[in-house]
Amino acid sequence: MLNVSWRSETKREMKISRLSLIGLLVAGSLHAQPLDPQMNAFVNELMSRMTLGEKIGQLNLLSVGFDVTGPLLSQDADAKVRQGLVGGVFNTYTPVAVRKLQALAVKESRLGIPLLFGYDVIHGYKTIFPIPLGLASTWNLDSIEQSARIAAAEASADGLNWTFSPMVDIARDPRWGRIAEGAGEDPYLGTQIAGAMVHGYQGANLSQSNALMACVKHFALYGAVEAGRDYNTVDMSRRQMFEYYLPPYRAAVEAGAGSVMSSFNEVDAVPATANRWLLTDLLRSQWGFQGFVVTDYTAIMEMSEHGMGDLRTDAELALKAGVDMDMVSELFLKHLPELSAHGDITEAMINQSCRRILEAKYKLGLFADPYRGCTEERARMEILTPENRQAARKFAEQSFVLLKNDAQILPLKKSGTIALVGPLADDQSDLLGPWHAAGDARFVVSVRTGISNVAGSAATVRFAKGANLVDDPALRKLLKKFGSEISVDPRTPQDLFAEAVDAAQKSDVVVAVLGESSGMSGEAASRSDIGLPECQEELLRALVATGKPVVLVLMNGRPLTLNWESEHCGAILETWFGGTEAGNAVADALFGDYNPSGKLTATFPRNVGQIPIYYNHKNTGRPYKGDPGAKYVSRYLDVPNDPLFAFGYGLSYTTFAYGEVKLSKTTLTGNETLLASVTVTNAGQRAGEETVQLYLSQPVASVTRSVEDLRGFQKVFLQPGETKEVTFRITPDDLKFYNGKLEYDWEPGEFIVRIGGSSTQLKSATVHWNKTTHAP
Numbered sequence: 001m002l003n004v005s006w007r008s009e010t011k012r013e014m015k016i017s018r019l020s021l022i023g024l025l026v027a028g029s030l031h032a033q034p035l036d037p038q039m040n041a042f043v044n045e046l047m048s049r050m051t052l053g054e055k056i057g058q059l060n061l062l063s064v065g066f067d068v069t070g071p072l073l074s075q076d077a078d079a080k081v082r083q084g085l086v087g088g089v090f091n092t093y094t095p096v097a098v099r100k101l102q103a104l105a106v107k108e109s110r111l112g113i114p115l116l117f118g119y120d121v122i123h124g125y126k127t128i129f130p131i132p133l134g135l136a137s138t139w140n141l142d143s144i145e146q147s148a149r150i151a152a153a154e155a156s157a158d159g160l161n162w163t164f165s166p167m168v169d170i171a172r173d174p175r176w177g178r179i180a181e182g183a184g185e186d187p188y189l190g191t192q193i194a195g196a197m198v199h200g201y202q203g204a205n206l207s208q209s210n211a212l213m214a215c216v217k218h219f220a221l222y223g224a225v226e227a228g229r230d231y232n233t234v235d236m237s238r239r240q241m242f243e244y245y246l247p248p249y250r251a252a253v254e255a256g257a258g259s260v261m262s263s264f265n266e267v268d269a270v271p272a273t274a275n276r277w278l279l280t281d282l283l284r285s286q287w288g289f290q291g292f293v294v295t296d297y298t299a300i301m302e303m304s305e306h307g308m309g310d311l312r313t314d315a316e317l318a319l320k321a322g323v324d325m326d327m328v329s330e331l332f333l334k335h336l337p338e339l340s341a342h343g344d345i346t347e348a349m350i351n352q353s354c355r356r357i358l359e360a361k362y363k364l365g366l367f368a369d370p371y372r373g374c375t376e377e378r379a380r381m382e383i384l385t386p387e388n389r390q391a392a393r394k395f396a397e398q399s400f401v402l403l404k405n406d407a408q409i410l411p412l413k414k415s416g417t418i419a420l421v422g423p424l425a426d427d428q429s430d431l432l433g434p435w436h437a438a439g440d441a442r443f444v445v446s447v448r449t450g451i452s453n454v455a456g457s458a459a460t461v462r463f464a465k466g467a468n469l470v471d472d473p474a475l476r477k478l479l480k481k482f483g484s485e486i487s488v489d490p491r492t493p494q495d496l497f498a499e500a501v502d503a504a505q506k507s508d509v510v511v512a513v514l515g516e517s518s519g520m521s522g523e524a525a526s527r528s529d530i531g532l533p534e535c536q537e538e539l540l541r542a543l544v545a546t547g548k549p550v551v552l553v554l555m556n557g558r559p560l561t562l563n564w565e566s567e568h569c570g571a572i573l574e575t576w577f578g579g580t581e582a583g584n585a586v587a588d589a590l591f592g593d594y595n596p597s598g599k600l601t602a603t604f605p606r607n608v609g610q611i612p613i614y615y616n617h618k619n620t621g622r623p624y625k626g627d628p629g630a631k632y633v634s635r636y637l638d639v640p641n642d643p644l645f646a647f648g649y650g651l652s653y654t655t656f657a658y659g660e661v662k663l664s665k666t667t668l669t670g671n672e673t674l675l676a677s678v679t680v681t682n683a684g685q686r687a688g689e690e691t692v693q694l695y696l697s698q699p700v701a702s703v704t705r706s707v708e709d710l711r712g713f714q715k716v717f718l719q720p721g722e723t724k725e726v727t728f729r730i731t732p733d734d735l736k737f738y739n740g741k742l743e744y745d746w747e748p749g750e751f752i753v754r755i756g757g758s759s760t761q762l763k764s765a766t767v768h769w770n771k772t773t774h775a776p
């Protein structure tokens, strides 16, 4: 229930009418539609007392406080807050800082309207979970939702009420550093994860003091930037948008997300932030979104660079398109009064946006308790708790993808001598990943510590750094400038190598922990070469040359190119950036206390030239069918078409055997339901978890279809020798796609039902589905 602490705040009490207090007690969630009459009455009454300037102030979002997440910092925040010229801030957290700034708003501004406190809580707040691409690799919606719930509880205890997450951009290009922040390439999985995240953040009711309002981003299509270069142009057909890119945003909206962030890129040659079709026709009229739209960082200002005109025009276009809140540009603040005076925009437009923001504040319970019960004591009790760390360890384990395990090198025995090598083996800060909110490296368990925690003294560990993360001075300099400094060992590369090779020679097995620094993926971190940095590559070659078995443990924020590595390392475990408990989790997986179960959600190409490469591609008129001598077919001369590691792929320490696909029927009509089953048997010696994936293909349709589309998945845990039957219910809804008229419907015909443990290892069966009893 709401904390009615307004009673103790005499000055505030005077500012809030009696009518509004009744409204406060019924503050509901953003799911509540149609609008709550008490909220309406409250907002009406409040707005009746607001000047135009104060209304515009609500549309202004400033970046102030501890973190810098964009090119420009807001100035004079305190004074503007006092004048009622700020609707919210971001990058300010901790009870002390939040209470101080909130007190300015509620006690010193004329109307005492509380501020929103936003922050990029992306994969945990202080207890850091794996990066989103890693969390997605769990294919475990409960874990993903729980990770968002814990993040919300911690962040709200520290004074925040709004997170700029989930990021649901579909990405098919691993050069784009922000692929780390999303769920990968598939719209079906992306929609499931989007919903889970929103529910996790917002909880049962936004007014609960441990809920955060979600912000779905980046609307829209930001993951499709050309050449994987951040902030670059996007151009795609409407059908492509609707079929592959838009579903996760819509799912997040349908899950009740309170806000949406417009993206930096253009959509149909109009910047998203100025795109009325996108922000109003689609988002509001078609999808029924009732929250508010905030721009990305200075996106209104950047419209001038896009070629949309001067700053005044940009502000006008953005408001008219459907933007409600201006992040950092302050162009609404500057130009809306004048635009309104000249009749270029109406006051009704400003009212509408102001109302949406006040409604969000009302739903968050901010008018009842502007501090939402945040205290230092609560923060101490609720942040980085042992339970939260335990959850982080579990999610990190679930996120790991075993890419290779020849001759069962893994799991390692808790005995003998292990050479632990690599610049990430004893690292803490990079394990937090590129966007780790208030995460603190001092609390991170390194792999070295994790191994000693898990194996104790039973195994001897010889540690050697072996190489720096990066040797290229220009790249190092840039990373340092961008806030992710690489710790550099002063020894020569030769000395570092020699120590590592010596450790390897004196050991039974080598564990090489290699990858990217956290600053090499994430925002503004596109790469054209997505291999391991050269110095690490050389180290790996030297280790392999010792003839000792080499286990490569990877930490990175994107699919990498790993041709040489996959040929020469005995085992490869992809661990992304695993967060606070990464080291313990890696050790659990290495020693078999946890049996890896993650599956890739983004394709790993063989080389950069294959990009974009993704599993749900089209067939083309001249498909390559495996004949190595074939000419005039869609292929490369110098690299196969298939990826190194496909979507959905991931091994286990056991093996799973699939039976044939059994269908409840082979001919169906109309709204019938098809049951498709397979048996899955644990054919190995260890208990393990498999993600059973369902894909559908429609070989003939009125528009060309993907070769297959994920339409379901289930996780099964099996003891050695155990068999379970896994059944999927398929209805006509699962057959739907966007046709040439952009209608979402299904067409009758033949469908191939494919089930298996990865997008390329599937058993299949065919079914005919007719619209009516008279087959077409």
Ligand code: NOJ
Pocket (backbone or CB within 6 Å): 069, 070, 120, 164, 217, 296, 297, 523
């Ligand atoms: C820019 C990023 O694109 C966005 O994801 C983030 O939420 C904002 N900066 C605020 O930090």
